[in-house]
Amino acid sequence: MQRTGLLSLSIIVLIFGALSAGTPPSSPSGDPDTRRLRVAVCQTFCIDSDVEGNLRLQPADLRSSFVPADVAQISLRPMLPTPEQAFSDLFYRRWSPRSYRKTEIPLHVQEIIFDAARWAPSCFNEQPWLVITSSGEEDFQVFLELLTRGNRTWAVNASILGFIFAKKVFDRNGKPNRWAAFDCGSAWMSIALQSSLLGLYAHGMGGIELDRVHGALGVSAEDYDVMCGFAIGVIDDPGKLPEKLLSMESPNTRKPLHAMWRRGADSPG
Numbered sequence: 265m266q267r268t269g270l271l272s273l274s275i276i277v278l279i280f281g282a283l284s285a286g287t288p289p290s291s292p293s294g295d296p297d298t299r300r301l302r303v304a305v306c307q308t309f310c311i312d313s314d315v316e317g318n319l320r321l322q323p324a325d326l327r328s329s330f331v332p333a334d335v336a337q338i339s340l341r342p343m344l345p346t347p348e349q350a351f352s353d354l355f356y357r358r359w360s361p362r363s364y365r366k367t368e369i370p371l372h373v374q375e376i377i378f379d380a381a382r383w384a385p386s387c388f389n390e391q392p393w394l395v396i397t398s399s400g401e402e403d404f405q406v407f408l409e410l411l412t413r414g415n416r417t418w419a420v421n422a423s424i425l426g427f428i429f430a431k432k433v434f435d436r437n438g439k440p441n442r443w444a445a446f447d448c449g450s451a452w453m454s455i456a457l458q459s460s461l462l463g464l465y466a467h468g469m470g471g472i473e474l475d476r477v478h479g480a481l482g483v484s485a486e487d488y489d490v491m492c493g494f495a496i497g498v499i500d501d502p503g504k505l506p507e508k509l510l511s512m513e514s515p516n517t518r519k520p521l522h523a524m525w526r527r528g529a530d531s532p533g
Contacts, residue, residue: 354461363499363505364500393431395451398426424495429483433487445489469492470492
């Protein structure tokens with residue numbers, strides 16, 4: 265039964281991918297930019313269950329509903345040379361831009377992004393993270409003012425601003441959780457990668473008003489440490505940034521693998 269289900273799922277994926285990639289040139293989505301965006305969209309799928317618990321496959325055709333077609337080239341351009349190693353391009357295509365186009369992200373898309381964090385690994389499955397985000401233009405300014413001046417310059421055009429907090433003690437025994445910050449990093453990576461899968465870009469920030477965040481957002485400083493701020497949004501033309509920021513608007517390079525990974529207890533440090 266399970267093998268049959270997996271086969272059916274594979275067939276659906278192949279059919280949907282073929283239909284999406286084969287959009288007739290005469291159709292409204294036949295122009296190169298739109299088709300490039302559409303093909304990228306069809307590489308992502310959502311699997312959920314109906315009220316009876318049966319698995320169902322749904323195309324995650326979400327980007328086309330809120331990512332403007334004219335930023336397709338920006339969003340999907342290869343930002344770095346393809347690494348020689350065969351890991352997923354999801355990792356090296358993720359980066360943190362500063363040029364955003366003010367765009368409303370539907371609530372159901374936001375739920376997908378932050379639900380991804382819920383599945384991040386954590387010590388004793390404590391899930392010590394608390395994520396608080398802006399809920400619209402009404403309180404966006406509150407979150408914006410909790411960033412340092414330099415970050416406010418560009419973050420004003422993001423769609424969502426938020427903060428991640430780490431609970432200081434374990435729920436299970438009340439003892440200090442020294443791994444909470446590490447676990448929050450897992451949650452943040454889930455948020456960043458899920459955003460990328462949806463055609464959005466997430467940017468984490470250390471430049472925040474640490475002494476004001478707890479009070480402004482109603483979070484106990486005794487119970488939680490603030491880890492970082494972040495922005496999520498639709499990427500825009502980097503040429504719209506001030507000159508000082510423009511020089512930084514590109515993906516960062518990475519250290520070579522041997523600089524961060526060694527094998528063996530007696531290998532040189």
